[in-house]
Amino acid sequence: MLVGLVVGLLRRGRRGPDTAAPPEQRRPEPGVDYRPGVGDDAEEPRDTLVRDVETVRLPDSVTEPPAVEDVPVAPEVERPAPAAGRLARLRARLARSNTALGRGLLQLLSRDTVDEATWEEIEETLIAADLGTGPSLEIVERLRTRIGVDGGGDPRAVLRDELLRAVDPTLDRSLAVAPTATEAGVHRPAVVLVVGVNGVGKTTTVGKLARVLVAEDKDVVLGAADTFRAAAAEQLSTWGERVGVPTVRSDVEGADPASVAFDAVKAGADLGADVVLVDTAGRLQNKRDLMDELGKVKRVVERHGPVDEVLLVLDATTGQNGLNQARVFAEAVDITGIVLTKLDGTAKGGIVVAVQRELGVPVKLVGLGEGADDLAPFEPDAFVDAILEPAG
Ligand SMILES: Nc1nc2c(ncn2[C@@H]2O[C@H](COP(=O)(O)OP(=O)(O)O)[C@@H](O)[C@H]2O)c(=O)[nH]1
Ligand SMILES: [Mg+2]
Known part of the structure; x- marks a missing residue:
């Protein structure tokens, strides 16, 4: 509200007459810059109402308006x-x-x-x-057979078919976000561990995913297991608070x-939650430490029961580097x-x-922006x- 007010004042200030402005930026004034015409006042009219200062008695007791903090929000x-x-x-x-x-x-x-040089360009x-060399070669081979040799078919339809096949x-x-009951009849929420290196978008993804699940009427609990910076837990709980999680x-x-x-996970079980989403740290002195820590997080959580989903978050803009990260993480956790x-920020x-080929694991979600609802289930x-198709 304060920000809105300040902005409002600044705007008004800018719009008002600015005598300090150089003449070429001043609004032309009637009587100064041109002869006043219909609708202009050459000067302040003499009959303008002038209000005198009045003394008004205030009532003896003024009921104080409640302090802002007291009003339950x-x-x-x-x-x-x-x-x-x-x-x-x-x-x-x-x-x-x-486009690309x-x-x-x-x-x-x-x-x-479509000659040899064109096939090379396609590759x-x-x-x-x-896409990676292997899949690219495969696609070209299949396209060559279907378009080059058969010479038939709508190239667009054939290309769509082959890209879809590759995806x-x-x-x-x-x-896997459905809760289960243990053999002893104890309620066990689904547990989702979110891993990946620093800055790829883990915390953001946990926050966005919480929203997706809340929209599906699921009860969600978040776990801030990135304990490296206090700010990380703060960032996560802010996401949670917005949707009451x-x-x-x-x-x-x-x-x-x-x-x-x-x-x-224990809180999730006690609260009868459907899903517990655990955010983890991606920053450690070295790879070994990071992997040891992740392994430990997973083992300790598994004392409650199996971890249902381990989501690896990768930044699509990092290309080959992302694939290298994927390999390292896959060694530490399933x-x-x-x-x-x-x-949203890459042509790649x-x-x-x-990455699906590399890990043999499907892409389940994609991030398409920084907005709270810019996380989409991946649909081939x-x-x-x-x-x-160019977006219309
Ligand atoms: N453009 C874009 N930015 C994203 C996306 N996902 C996350 N980010 C941004 O990436 C930055 C790092 O995100 P964060 O969740 O803190 O990464 P973490 O270190 O892995 O937890 C933030 O500025 C996010 O807004 C996405 O899908 N698109
Ligand atoms: Mg984070």
Whole structure:
């Protein structure tokens, strides 16, 4: 409110007569810069009402308005919209991938004669979009057979078919987020561990995913197991508060991440929650330490029961480097799904194919922006369509 006020004042100041402004920037004034005409006042009219100062008695007792702090403010809990179909709605965010990959390939394939040099260009375009050498060669081979040799078919339809095949629509991309009951009949929330190196978008993804689940009427608990910086827990609980989801955190910087994760799952079980999302740290002195710590977090959480989902978050703009990270993480924990963030900022949408091949694990979610609801379930059809068709 204060910010709004200040901005308002500044604006008004700018709009008012500014005598300090150089003459060429002043608004022309009637009587000074031109002869006053109809509708202008040459000077302050003489009959302008002037108010005298009046003395008014104040009432003896003035009831104080309640202090702002005393007024109970109902926390505004947001109700996010369901995530189904988001990728199609956010297709414009893939504009860069679209231009580089989809349109580039279509232009090449639509040439009158697709000669050897053109096939090479097609291959280069695929590799440049980070699909990886293996998948790129495969796609070119299949396209050659279907278009080059058969000479038939609509190039667009054939290309769509082959890209879709590379992305693999048969993979199960659902998230394991259903609670279970143990043999002893104890309620056990689904546990999702979110891992990845620093800055890829883990905390943001946990926050956005909490919103997706809340939109599906799930009870969610967040665990702030990135205990490196107090700010990390703060960032996570802010996401949680917006949708009325509790965050289990330690206020001690450098607390044991495994015990925070353990407590979060315990709180989830006690509260009868459906899902516990655990955010982890991606920053440690070295790779070995990071992997040891992750392994420990997972083992400690598993005292409550199995971890249902380990999501590896990768920044789509980092290309080969992202693939190297994927390999290292896969050694430390069993990855069950990939989240590719920042797909809105890259022409290299082909990384979806490369990373799935590398890990043998499906991309389950994609990040398409910094907004709270810019996380979309990955849908192969919608993805390929977005790449091939200019967003309308
Ligand atoms: N453009 C874009 N930015 C993102 C996306 N996901 C996360 N970010 C940004 O990446 C930065 C790092 O995110 P954060 O969640 O703190 O990363 P963490 O260190 O892995 O937890 C933040 O500025 C996020 O807003 C995305 O899908 N698109
Ligand atoms: Mg973080």
